Amino acid sequence: MADLFDTPSQAPDPQGTAPRPLADRLRPRKLSDVIGQAQVLGPEAPLGVMLASGSLSSLVFWGPPGVGKTTIARLLAQETDLHFVQISAIFSGVAELKKVFEAARMRRANGRGTLLFVDEIHRFNKAQQDSFLPHMEDGTILLVGATTENPSFELNAALLSRAQVLVLERLSMAELEALTTRAEGELGKKLPLDTSAREALQEMADGDGRALLNLVEQVAAWTVAQPLDREALAARLMRRATKYDKSGDEHYNLISALHKSVRGSDPDAALYWLSRMLTGGEDPRYLARRITRMAIEDIGLADPQAQSICLHAWEIYERLGSPEGELALAQAVIYLSLAPKSNGGYMGYNAAMRLAKKSGSEPPPKHILNAPTSLMKEQGYGKGYAYDHDAEDAFSGQNYFPDGLERPELYQPVERGFERELKKRLEYFAKLRLQRSAEE
Structure with missing residues (x-):
C-alpha cells in the first residue's frame, strides 16, 4: 500500500475493470515526485547523499502513518536497481522469512541485489530481528524497515547498529x-x-x-x-480520531510537553497539551497523578499550597467524573503554571539519597539516641543531648549527623515564593549554629 502520492502512476489494471483508488493512482514514480520529507530526501540530506555517492545502507524509517515510508522504500529500490520485496511483520513468520532470504540469496548469485522492505518491523520479536543480521552483513539483502514506534525501545541494538534511522515527519499544511x-x-x-x-x-x-x-x-x-x-x-464528514497511543510514543511525548509547559510557566501551552491528552482518551486519573508530581518536583515549597490544590482537583475528579471533573484538573494546571517555581526540595532529597547510599550504615551520634535501659545509658546513649525547647530561641545547634560525617548543605531554597522565607530561616539557623559552636 502506498504511503505518499504525487505524480500519477501508469501501471496497467490487470483486470481492466477494477476502479483504482485515488491514493494508488497518485503513487509517485520517482523520488523527486514525493511530497515532503526534504529532511531525508534533499540533496544534502541522508538519502540524497547516499544516492549521489552510490552507496545505500540499510535503513529504518520511523514516522507516523501516511508519510511515505513504503513509497520511498519502493522508489529507492527502483533508483538503485534492486529487486523490491515487501513483507509485513504482522503477517510474516519464520517460515516466510526463510523463503525470502533464500530467494534473495539466489537472486544475488545471479547478480541482482534485493531491497527487503519490512513494514511494522517493531512487531518482530528478538529472534526474528536477529535473523536479518547475517543476511545484512553478507549483502544478501539491503534492509529497509518501517515503524511507527520509537526504534530505540522496539528494535534490537544489534539491528540498529547495522542500520541508519531516518525520521519521517507528518505532512505540513x-x-x-x-x-x-x-x-x-x-x-x-x-x-x-x-x-x-x-x-x-x-x-x-x-x-x-x-x-x-x-x-x-x-x-x-x-x-x-x-x-x-x-x-x-x-x-x-467526521473528523479523524486523534493519533494517540496511551502506551506509546505519543503518550510520553505529550506528557513531557505538558510537564515542561507547566515548568516553563506557560498556562496556555499547558492547557493545550492537557486537552490534547484528554481528547486522545488519556485516563484523567493518570493526569491527576502526574499533575500532583509536577507540584512536588517543580514548585515544591515555593508554594506549599500547590500540592493541596492538585490533591483537591484529583478528589473533585473522583467525585464528579468526566467531563466536569476534568475542569478541576485544568484549573490545577493553570495554578501550577503561574506558581513560583523551585526544585530545591527535589534536589535536596536527591542529594540526601546519594549521601545516604555513600555513607552506608553510619549510626546516629549517641547524644540523640534514646536510652530506655541502664545498659544503653552506660554506653553513652542520650548523654549530652540538649533539649532544644530549653535553649535560647529554641535552638541548641547540636550536630544530628553521624560522627565524622562533614555537615552537608542538601536543601538550598531559591529566592522565589514562600521559599524566600525558608531561605531566611535556614540562614538564621546557620548563623545561630555557628554561635552555639563558638560558645562550646
Missing part, C-alpha cells in the same frame, strides 16, 4: 495543500469547497497523506449547488 492540488489535477476538477473548508479538510487528515486522499476522493464525488463552507463540510 503546505504539503497537504500541494497534495490536494495534484489530486484535483488527477481528478480533472476542483473540490466543491471554499477556502476555509479546504483548510478544514486538510486539518482532518492530521498530517497523513493517504488519509487526505481518501477524504479528497469522498468530497470529489459529491454534487453540490455551491462550494461548501467549514460548517457544511463538518456536517458531512
Whole structure:
C-alpha cells in the first residue's frame, strides 16, 4: 500500500475493470515526485547523499502513518536497481522469512541485489530481528524497515547498529495543500469547497497523506449547488480520531510537553497539551497523578499550597467524573503554571539519597539516641543531648549527623515564593549554629 502520492502512476489494471483508488493512482514514480520529507530526501540530506555517492545502507524509517515510508522504500529500490520485496511483520513468520532470504540469496548469485522492505518491523520479536543480521552483513539483502514506534525501545541494538534511522515527519499544511492540488489535477476538477473548508479538510487528515486522499476522493464525488463552507463540510464528514497511543510514543511525548509547559510557566501551552491528552482518551486519573508530581518536583515549597490544590482537583475528579471533573484538573494546571517555581526540595532529597547510599550504615551520634535501659545509658546513649525547647530561641545547634560525617548543605531554597522565607530561616539557623559552636 502506498504511503505518499504525487505524480500519477501508469501501471496497467490487470483486470481492466477494477476502479483504482485515488491514493494508488497518485503513487509517485520517482523520488523527486514525493511530497515532503526534504529532511531525508534533499540533496544534502541522508538519502540524497547516499544516492549521489552510490552507496545505500540499510535503513529504518520511523514516522507516523501516511508519510511515505513504503513509497520511498519502493522508489529507492527502483533508483538503485534492486529487486523490491515487501513483507509485513504482522503477517510474516519464520517460515516466510526463510523463503525470502533464500530467494534473495539466489537472486544475488545471479547478480541482482534485493531491497527487503519490512513494514511494522517493531512487531518482530528478538529472534526474528536477529535473523536479518547475517543476511545484512553478507549483502544478501539491503534492509529497509518501517515503524511507527520509537526504534530505540522496539528494535534490537544489534539491528540498529547495522542500520541508519531516518525520521519521517507528518505532512505540513503546505504539503497537504500541494497534495490536494495534484489530486484535483488527477481528478480533472476542483473540490466543491471554499477556502476555509479546504483548510478544514486538510486539518482532518492530521498530517497523513493517504488519509487526505481518501477524504479528497469522498468530497470529489459529491454534487453540490455551491462550494461548501467549514460548517457544511463538518456536517458531512467526521473528523479523524486523534493519533494517540496511551502506551506509546505519543503518550510520553505529550506528557513531557505538558510537564515542561507547566515548568516553563506557560498556562496556555499547558492547557493545550492537557486537552490534547484528554481528547486522545488519556485516563484523567493518570493526569491527576502526574499533575500532583509536577507540584512536588517543580514548585515544591515555593508554594506549599500547590500540592493541596492538585490533591483537591484529583478528589473533585473522583467525585464528579468526566467531563466536569476534568475542569478541576485544568484549573490545577493553570495554578501550577503561574506558581513560583523551585526544585530545591527535589534536589535536596536527591542529594540526601546519594549521601545516604555513600555513607552506608553510619549510626546516629549517641547524644540523640534514646536510652530506655541502664545498659544503653552506660554506653553513652542520650548523654549530652540538649533539649532544644530549653535553649535560647529554641535552638541548641547540636550536630544530628553521624560522627565524622562533614555537615552537608542538601536543601538550598531559591529566592522565589514562600521559599524566600525558608531561605531566611535556614540562614538564621546557620548563623545561630555557628554561635552555639563558638560558645562550646
